[in-house]
Amino acid sequence: MPDDKKASLPEAKEPPNAVYQASIEKAAARTLRRKHGPIVSIDRNTTELDCPFSVSEEEWRWMVIDTFGTRCHQVANIFLLHLVELCSTTWNEETEKWVPNEDELTTILHIVAAYKPRNEAEAALAAQIAATHMITMKLAKRAYDSPYDSRSIASFSKLARTSAIQIETMAGLKGKRRTTRQKITVRHEKHIHNHQHVHMGGVGQSEGQCDATRSDQRKLPRAGEAEECTPLPGEEEARRVVPIQGRSR
Numbered sequence: 001m002p003d004d005k006k007a008s009l010p011e012a013k014e015p016p017n018a019v020y021q022a023s024i025e026k027a028a029a030r031t032l033r034r035k036h037g038p039i040v041s042i043d044r045n046t047t048e049l050d051c052p053f054s055v056s057e058e059e060w061r062w063m064v065i066d067t068f069g070t071r072c073h074q075v076a077n078i079f080l081l082h083l084v085e086l087c088s089t090t091w092n093e094e095t096e097k098w099v100p101n102e103d104e105l106t107t108i109l110h111i112v113a114a115y116k117p118r119n120e121a122e123a124a125l126a127a128q129i130a131a132t133h134m135i136t137m138k139l140a141k142r143a144y145d146s147p148y149d150s151r152s153i154a155s156f157s158k159l160a161r162t163s164a165i166q167i168e169t170m171a172g173l174k175g176k177r178r179t180t181r182q183k184i185t186v187r188h189e190k191h192i193h194n195h196q197h198v199h200m201g202g203v204g205q206s207e208g209q210c211d212a213t214r215s216d217q218r219k220l221p222r223a224g225e226a227e228e229c230t231p232l233p234g235e236e237e238a239r240r241v242v243p244i245q246g247r248s249r
Helices: 001-009 018-033 055-069 073-086 102-114 120-145 152-175
Strands: 089-093 095-098
Touching: 055 073, 055 102, 073 102, 073 120, 095 102, 102 120, 120 152
Parallel strands: none
Antiparallel strands: 089 095
């Protein structure tokens, strides 16, 4: 074998380790539990929508109708027509016609089916979310290629905010809107105050500190009892109140 052919052979790849293999198995199990969405095939000769499986058209249309939350075939056809116009097209040389991209149409249908519309109104909002997503991604590519194009960047920012508002509105219709709950906890603290009255006595052996247990401290009179004391000398009789000159007003 020539050397150039040996160099073109792909290198042998190492098998995944145990951790990566376990992640693959878990991902496969989650994917198989998901339900199938509508898959659309487009006839390149007639540009009409068709089912890629070997089932009857009536059975295939049940899945498409359920995607838009309706039971009217005309409503489902109008939704499909609007979504097909969002897809990019490729030129078919044989028929000389523009054919919509099947992969983009299937992606849009799966986005609508992911919201599980319960009626036509929710299906309309889901279709708008899908359309905003497609336009946003295309504009994001333009803004990425031209980082100094302020208009493209501003338009992308507006579309991103619009998409977030639409998703929030859909969550409100589904009753899944996030709410902020404020929890206030009131705690009652009990404070116990101890009041201690200290009566200062004379300065003795305790070096000026109060010692209420010493016997040499003078006992205070009780309420209602008069303290016996030596009267002051004066001209007035004993036990008579001595007038004291007050401040003149």
